[in-house]
Amino acid sequence: MEGVMNKKIGLLLLVGGLLQRGVLANEHKISEKPxxxxxxxxxxxxxxxxxxxxxxxxxxxxxxxxxxxxxxxxxxxxxxxxxxxxxxxxxxxxxxxxxxxxxxxxxxxxxxxxxxxxxxxxxxxxxxxxxxxxxxxxxxxxxxxxxxxxxxxxxxxxRAAQGVFIRKDWLDKLGLKTPKTMDELYEVMVAFKTKDPNGNGKADEIPYFERSVEFADKELVGMFGAEIGFYVDENGKVKFGPTTERFKEAMPQVIKWYKEGLIDPEIFTRGFQARDYMLRNDLGGVTFDWFASTASYNEDKELKDKVKDFEFVAIAPPEYKGKSYAPDARxxxxxxxxxxxxxxxxxxxxxxxxxxxxxxxxxxxxxxIENDTFVKEENGKKKFTDTVMKADGKTPLQVLRDxxxxxxxxxxxDYEYEKAWGNPKASEWAEMYMQNGYIVDPMPTLKYTKEENRKIQKINSQLNMAVKEMNQKWILGAVDFNKTYDEFLNRLNEIGLKEAIDINQKSYDRFINSSN
CATH class of the missing domain: 3.40.190.10 (Periplasmic binding protein-like II)
Structure with a gap:
């Protein structure tokens, strides 16, 4: 009798376990029929x-x-x-x-x-x-x-997305230290321009280059703590960057860099291939770019074979007036x-x-899927399998997206997913930017009523066009900054800058209260 009872209990436990697994297996089921x-x-x-x-x-x-x-x-x-x-x-x-x-x-x-x-x-x-x-x-x-x-x-x-990269092999060759301030960065770029760090006997080095035409001016003035668009100050007030004193400080510095040949003369036209061209031809010294993709050049065998001792490293944004600014963030x-x-x-x-x-x-x-694209280690940490990391002719990211x-x-x-396939140094540099508070967080994506949206779209398109046009003219030396700045401000006001600030302030205030 006792044996029969034990069998019944065992059977009940087995059925219970199967039922429990059945419940777990169906915990996400939404529809009985497909x-x-x-x-x-x-x-x-x-x-x-x-x-x-x-x-x-x-x-x-x-x-x-x-x-x-x-x-x-x-x-x-x-x-x-x-x-x-x-x-x-x-x-x-x-x-x-x-x-x-x-x-x-x-x-x-x-x-x-x-x-x-x-x-x-x-x-x-x-x-x-x-x-x-x-x-x-x-x-x-x-x-x-x-x-x-x-x-x-x-x-x-x-939140860190991009950072300042510099040719460490050039610094070492010229006996220079990593620049800690914007003034020191300027001196380093002058040395890059005049002391032939690529060793080809030509003054063909381009100290600062960009591959993002869209953000070139933003990042140049941004390292001085200036903005080229709308932002929110420490008091929660919406401001427009080009109208501020910091912008008036930053733009003349950028103009000086360009005039002295420290900035790529084709910075607004060279386009997305600029980084590849500058590094593979041993021409570029400094840029502001994505951590993961830029760090990968240090592992490029073809490049390393061509450019001996090549080393492109991320550094802390050089300080301006005691603070470092990383003007692009996620x-x-x-x-x-x-x-x-x-x-x-x-x-x-x-x-x-x-x-x-x-x-x-x-x-x-x-x-x-576990055991296909990733496995869990004993400590619970995940890592991608060779299916992802060692695919022929594809990067890990391409495999994942496929x-x-x-x-x-x-x-x-999950940020850990990015760390798992990305360059370890890229993760280290990004975390350094996060931990040290270099990131300049962008204004949140604001939400507009239909009427506000109708107005702001029209004003914004004209503001963006005016700012881009004048930034390029100033940097390229087509017009004098000091002589045309007040005229530029008048143009912004005629476009409707004040109304745009008012609309954005209302939208930002709504955003702040929207979690309630």
Whole structure:
């Protein structure tokens, strides 16, 4: 009898264990029957692909499958978005890099407000917003509704994006120390220009170069602590950088650098290949660029074979008036996704959004599938497998993206994923920038009412054009800064600068209060 009872207890325990595993296996299931939702999503020219292993795994967990709304031949996301809106035939889900377009469509009734759906059906997102009020602020539109879930960077752990790089081999060759101040940086660049550190007998060195035409002037004046656009001061007041005293200090310094040949004469025209050209031809000395991709040149065998002792290292931004400034930083998010008003099952869609904020979804979106793209070590730390790290003809990031990892969805990035595939020195330098407070955080992405948006778009386009035009003229020496600065300010005021500041101040104040 006792043996029979023990067998029954054992059977009950076995069945209980199976039931528990069954519950766990189904904890993410959203629909009893397979459910298909259409999605418009294009990132970096790649259209969403339902064959990506990340999303196939998500389908196994949730029973929700995403099907691409647009043709794989259509690689421009704005064009695809505009076509969908104009056709009146929206997909169930829309992913976009431009949240203002999703919010505008939401205010017109084309995107579903998510507030109630989150409260009732998305416990992971709700808890996430409660834990990180700043992330919630980024999701709230000017009318108080949430129309999209952002694609969040791991902003609290890593805001550093770019830094000052300098040729250490040139410093060593000339017997120079790492510059600690902007005055010392100037002296180093003069030496780079005049003392032939590349040793070819020609004065062909270009001390400072940039590959981002869009940010060249921003970063040059930015290292002096100046801004070229709107920003918020320490008192929460919106200011416009080119109208400030710091800008008036910074621009003459940059003009001097250019006039003396310390800045690439083609800085505004050379374009995206400038970094590659300058380094592979042993011409460039200093730049401000992305940590990971710039650090990788130190491991480039072809370059190292050609340029003996090549070493390009990140340094602390040289101080100006006692402070270091890194003028480019990561924002809190880039784009996101929302649910269209024509979605066949918005409850299922928000539950699917919520899945990506679960422990499994978070891991899947950042690391992929365990024992395929990553493994866990004994201490629980993850690392990517050789499938990712040693793929023929592909970088680790390309491999990850080919599997759908880090594709733009509403989710949170894990900075550890980037450290796992990136250059260790790049991570070290980025963390040095974070820990020492060099980062100049950009103004948050502001949200406008439809009327505000109509006005600000018109004013901003003209302001940006005026600033870019005059910055280039001043730096290139086409016009005299001191003689034309007041005229420039008058032009900004005629465009509507005061109204733009007022609109941005109202929007910023709303943003600050939007987590309530």
């Amino acid at each position: 459910l298909e939702l259409s999605i418009l999503a294009i990132q970096n020219g790649k259209t969403y692909d339902e064959n990506w292993t990340v999303f196939q795994e998500a389908f196994k967990d949730t029973n929700v499958k995403l099907k691409s709304y647009s043709s794989k031949n259509l690689t421009d996301e704005i064009q695809a978005f505009n076509l969908a809106v104009s056709s009146g035939n929206l997909p169930d889900i829309i992913s976009l890099a431009y949240p203002e377009k999703l919010e505008s469509l939401g205010m017109d009734g084309g995107i579903v407000p998510l507030n109630d759906l989150i409260n009732k059906h998305a416990p992971n997102i709700k808890a996430f917003f409660e834990k990180y009020p700043r992330y919630k602020m980024d999701a709230v539109a000017a009318d108080g509704n949430i129309y999209f879930i952002p694609d969040y960077y791991d902003w609290y752990n890593m 924002t809190t998010y880039l784009g996101g996704w929302g649910i269209s008003a024509t979605c066949k099952d918005p409850v299922a869609a928000i539950k699917y959004f919520d899945y990506w904020f679960s422990e499994k979804g978070y891991e899947l979106s950042n690391w992929g 599997k759908g990892i880090q594709f733009r969805i509403g989710a949170l990035q």
